[in-house]
Amino acid sequence: MPEWMFSQMMRSAQIKFSDHSILRIIQILGRLGNWRRVLQVIEWLRSRERFKSHKLRYIYTAALDALGKAKRPVEALNLFHAMQEHITSYPDLVAYRCIAVTLGQAGHMKELFDVIDTMRSPPKKKFKTNIIEKFDPRLEPDVVVYNSVLNACVRRKSWEGAFWVLQQLKLRNDQPSITTYGLVMEVMFECGKYNLVHDFFKKMQKSCVPNALTYKVLVSTLWKEGKTDEALLAVEDMERRGIVGTASLYYDLARCLGSAGRCEEALMQMGKICKVATKPLVVTYTGLIQACLDSGDIQSGAYIYNHMHQFCSPNLITYNIMLKGYLDSGMFEEAKQMFFKLLDNGNSISSKLDSKDKVFPDVYTFNLMLDACAAGKKWDDLKFAYSHMLKYGYHFNAKRHIQIVLDSCRAGKVELLEATWKDLARADRVPPVPLVKEMFRVQLERGNSAAALACVTDYPPAESQAFSAKFWMKLFVENSDRLSDGTLLRLLQEVSRVVTRNDSRILNNLMASCKEFLRTRSTKLDRVPRETALVC
Template structure:
C-alpha cells in the first residue's frame, strides 16, 4: 500500500502552483510547512502516483513505492525495527529526512489500488534523544497512538532481534491467534473447492488417527497445521468426515474446541451442532447426542430447528429411548424455558409441530420396546392434525404388531393399508415374516409375487426372509433361487446370506439341507468362522462326531499354513468357541486322547485356561489317567502369573504325593503366597487326606511329616502346621483301623 510521504519545503515550492491550480480551484492559501498526508484517491500516471489530501489547505505529490509484507505479527515487528534503525542512521546526516513505510497494499483491477488496513507512520525527532514518538494515523484520520521507547543502538539491536525471534516462536502457538479475520489468512491466495476439500479430508484423517487423549494445545496445533481458514462450513465438513469415519469422540472434541475459542464468531453454530448430532446418531451414541441437544437449548443462536429435531429423534428412536423421545416432542411444541434477548426478532417463535419423521422415530422406539400403546398415540396424533400416514408409518405399525405377536392384526391392518395407499417393501416384509411364523410358505411366495406385480422393488431383507422361510419349510432348492434377487439389491457379503440360510435349516432340525447349503456355498464364496462354528455345533448336536472332527482339523490346518500377518485374511482359524465346543464333545464321548490334543492346541493358539469351562474336564481326564493335562495347566498358570483355583492346587498336591515326591507336593502350595489360611485349614487338610488316602503310601505320609517339621522349624507357617497335625491324626486313625 502506498503511504504518505513528507517532503521538504524545497520540494514543495516548485509544485505549489500545480497543486493550487489543479486541486484547489477555490484559491485557498497553501501552507509550506510539512504535514501528515493521508491518501484518498490515487491515479497512476507514468510511474508517478498523484494523491490529493486536505490538511489545512495543503497538498503534496507522493511517489509510489510498494513493499509486500505478509500480514503477520513477525513482519510487523520487522517493519518497526527498520523504522528505528533508519532513524538512528539518519540522525547524523540530516534532521529533515523522513521515512515512509507501506503496509498491506492489494491491487484490484487495472491502474487502481485498494487500500485495506492502511497505516501511516511518521517519526519525529524530539529534543530528548533517548525517546521517540511514533504517530499512527488511520485512514479516517481521527486517532493517534504514541509509543515511547528507548534509543536503539547497534549493540542492543542484535539483542532485540534474538528476543523477538524467541517471541515469534511463542506467537506461533495457536492460543495467541484468532480464528476469524486474522492477518495471516486475509492475504492468503484463494484456493479452489477441490483443494479445500483435500485439505479438510487430510485434516480429518489426521485427527482420526491421532491419540484421543492428546492435550488441547497439541490438538490446536494440529488444527492450525492444515492452513485452513476455519469457518462454519469447514468445521461442519470436518465433523461430517469424522462422523463417516465413526470417530464420535473426536467429533465431541471438535465441538469443545470451538466452544473454547472466544474469538471464533460463528453465524451458523446451529448447523455445526446439527452436523455433530447427525454424526453421533450414525455412531449410535444416544446419550452423547442428548447431552449435545440440551446444550443447544441454552442459546438462541443454537436453538434447534426441524433438522436438529429429526437427528435427535431418529437417534433416540433407534436406541429405543421412549421417555427421552417424548420429552423432545414436548420441547419441540413448547416455548423455550430460558428467556432470550430477541432484540429485533420480537416475533421469534421456535415452536414446531412434529412431522412424519418424528412420528416414525417414535414408532421405531415402540418397536424396540414392544410398546403397543405408542402406535395408538402416533395414529391419534396424525388423525388430530389431519395428516394421512405414509406407507412407511403403516409399515412400522405393522412391525410393532408383529413384534408383539399380534399376527391377526397384521393381516387386518395390511388390508386397510391396501385400500388407503400403496404398500411399500417394509409392509410386505412384515407380512412375509408373519406368514413364516405361521408356517405358510406358499402364502409368503404369493405375497412377494403380488408385490412384484405392483412394481414395488423389494429389499434385500425381504428376499432374505423369504429364503429363510423356505429353508424352514424344507424347500431348500427354492430358497437358493432367491439368492440372485438378493445379490441385486444386497449390500452385505454373500457369506452372511448363506450363513443365515444354514441357521434356518438347522433351527428347523433339517441338518441334511444345512449341510447341502454349506457345501453349495463353497462354489461361490468361502465360509467364514461363524459359518464353520455353526456347522461344528450342528454336527455335534446330531451325533456326527467324525464330521465335526474333520471340520475342526481343517481349521487347524489353516493355522499351520500362516506365516505372516497377511495370511490371516485368507485363512480361517479356530477361536475359543471352536475349542470349547470340541472339548465338550470329546469329554462327552470320553475320548481323552482327543481331549488332550484339543486342549494342548488351545493353549498353543494363545487361548487361556478357564476354570468354569476347563477345570472339570481336566479333573475327569486326570481320573482317566491323563496326568499330562494337569501338569500342562499348572505350568501355563505359573508362567502367566495367574492364581490357580484351590481345587487345582489340591489335585496337583495329591498327584505329586501319589508319585512319592514330597518336595514337589509341598512346592505346589509353598510357591503360592496368595493361599490363605482359611482355604487350607486343619479341617480342609483332614478332608483331603481322607478322600484321597487310598492313593498315598504310609511311608510317603511319614516322609511328608518329616519334611514339614523341618520347614516349620526354620520358619513359622500356619498352613504347614495344620498339614502336619492332619497327617498325625490321619496316620493315627489308620493304625487304629489296622488294629
C-alpha cells in the same frame, strides 16, 4: 492422532474459521464416524476463539446429525440440551428431527417423549431479543418425529406406543404414510401380534401401494407363522407389482424356505440377493445355515454348507455354526472331521500370504469340542483338543475349563492337569485352589511327596482358609487306600523341614492333619488283631 493433539491443533491454528468451514469439518468428521472429534470442534466453538458464528444453529444441527449416524444418543441428547441455552442455537424443526431419529433408533422412549414435550412448550429460559415480536419456537411434531417414536416402539416392543402415534396422526387429520404403516407392522411383528400385521397390511393397501419394507415384515410374519407357501406368494405378488425387493427381504424368504427343508428353492433366491446385496455372500449363506439349524434340520444345513463351497469359502463363524449344529445333533464324528480340517489349515501355513486365505479355530471352537468330548467321556479326544488349544495360544480359563480338567483327572487322565499346570507356570499365574488340591493328591498317590509339597509351599496366604486342617484330614481319609504310610511319613518329614524356614498356616495345617491321620490309622490297625482274638 490423540484427542489432546487435535484440540491443540484447533486452538493453535492461525486460521480464521467461517461458518461454512466449521460445517464442512463437522460433516467430514461425521462421514468418517469420528464423533469424538465432532464434540471437540463444538467445544472449541464454545470458546469463541477467533470465531463469530452467524449460523450457530446449523452447526449444532450438523453435529447432532453426525452423532446420530455414529449411534451416540447420550452425547446427542447432551448437545441438544446445550442448544436450548442460547437463542441463536435454539432447536428448529430440523434439529428436532435429528435428535428424534437418534433417540428412536436407540429405543430411548422416555427421552423421545421429553423432546416432543419440549417442541410443544415455550423455552424454559427467558431470552433477551431486540425483535419486537415475541420469540416463540414452539412446534408440532411432524411425520418424521412420529416415525421415530415408532422406531423406539420396535426396540421396546411397545404396541401401545404404535397406537398412540396413529391416534396423534388422526387428531392432526394426517393420513399415515407408507413408511408409518411399515413401522407399525414392524412393531406388531416384534410384539408377536401377527394378526395385527395382516390387518395393517390390508388397511394400508386401501390408501397406498405397499413397498419393500412392508413386504419384508409380511414375509417375516408368515415365516414365524409357518406359512412358507404364503410367504413365497407374497413375494411373487410384490414382483408382479414391479416393486424391487431388498436384500433383507429375499434373505428372509430364503431362510424361511431353508428352515422348511426346501433348500433348492432357498438357494434359488441367492441370485436375487446378489443383485441388491451389500454384504458378502458368505454372510448370506451362513444365515441360511443358521436358519436351518434353528429349525433342527441339520441335513438341510449341511446341504447348504456343501453348496456354498461352489461360490465362496466358509468363514470361522460358518465353521463354528456347523460344528455346533453337528454336536447338538449328536453327530460327533462329523464335528470331529470339521475340527480336524480347521487344525489342518494351521499346519499348512508356510507364509503370511497363506494365512490370509486360511480359517483357524478360535477359543469358541475349542470350547465346543472340549464340552462335547467331556460330555461324551471321550478322554483321548479331549486330550487332543485341549493340547491344541494351548498350542494355538488360548490359555486355561478357570470358569470354562476347571471342571473338564478335574473330570478327566478323576477318569485317570492326568495329562490335562499337568498341561494346565505347566501353562499356568509359564504365564506366571496362580493355579486355582481346586487344581492345587488335585495336583497335590495326584503327586501324593505317585509317592512323590516332595512334588506334592511344592504345590502348596508358595501358595498365596490369602487362600489359606481353603486349606484348613479339616480339608487335609478329609483328603487323607478319602484317599487312604491309595496312600501308603511311607509316603505320608516322607511328606511329614518334608513339611517339618519347610515349616522351620516358612511359617505358613497352610503347611502347619497340613502337618497337624498328617500326624493326626497317621496316629488314627495306626490306632485302628492295632485294634484289628484284638477284636479278631475276641471273636475267636
